[in-house]
Amino acid sequence: MDIKPIRHARGEATRQAILEAAETVFADVGFTTARLEDVAAAVGIRRPSIVYYFSNKQELYDAVEEDIFASMHRVALGGIAQHAKPIDRLLALFDEWLDFLVARPSAARIIQRLVADVTPRAGNPTQFSNVLLRDVETVVNEGIATGDFRPLPPMHVVNAVGSSSLFYVCNSKQLGSNRSYDAADPAELESFRELLHLLTRAAVAPERPG
Template sequence: MSTALPIWNNEISSRDRILDAAETLFAKRGYSGVGLREVAEVVGLGKSSLFHHFKNKPQLYAAVCGRILRRIEESLMRTLAAGGTPVERLERWLDDLLSLLVDNPSYARVLLRSLFEDDDLAGEMPEEVEVERAIASIMGSAGALLREGMGSGAFRPANVPHTLLTLVGITVFPFASGDFGREILGGDVFAPAEVQRRKQELRDFLRSGLIARAER
């Protein structure tokens, strides 16, 4: 019954290798576009073996999404705990989030795709509940930061929920946009130089918007 490995064990468990394979495939083709046969094939297992680790497909999907969201949550907590002014914390968080999305090219796509599946993650299984919890935690912390900054005058007064949607749109979307983003930019969104540029453009946009001051 003990599936936990000793900490000095370097082997990656079957469960994690299944999650890795499923994550990549879900990013590429979405929930319905991925068959468990293909997941098993990538991992190097028989199809039926997957059901020993996850009781069905929705649970596997929720486990993939949950793992991503927990990592984002951890990153956010670490960033916020490091202190600084609200502006510093916001900019550091967005920087770290972008780094995380770039280091794990499947994340942005899996996340946005999952937001579009209103049905497929709405169950009562523990993995699905965990997804909801992580989302609420992340958005709660980000919202609190925005409110603190607006209260102290560091941020312009704005509608907090709409600002949260805006922040998700400008940070996550570009790294999920695949060929579209590549065509717009004329190069890979994940290339280091392009990532640096995106971070800079994001900071500038948050500081000044787009419209020049003379026009206001």
């Protein structure tokens, strides 16, 4: 019996478990404070087992961040591909971002930490997030070219509208006990989505003649 496929499957399962545990640890305490020992304890393995897959904390963090942004990029492309009109493509992109972050709140917290502390990315803050920024640039520039959108920098759309999903997810328990909400609650989520759509449409709507 060839046990290589079994060993490979087990190895991949362990690597995935390490990535998932690391995402939670990095989200909870940040890159600087996080320790490989904390990740190992969360997985139920010893620190040397992590080093077998990831040689140091930076390499592990990079793998976590790369997976987050690559996954968001994939789901965004899937949403965009279902529509032809620029506004529908942009709404679908932001819908996919929102749904992804609601389902994976640890990813939202890591992205928010990255905005506040660029230490993990050193001199290249968009090393992994660039794929998402290009998605927005592509859709917004398409809308501008067809006259469906007003001329505006795509990054203004990211800052004014797209980033709101981060706050929606991360702030659910950070506004005081009397203002807490469940970001995944269907009614709460659809209420926020409706506002997100209104803001998106207002942000890119062509200017009306005086």
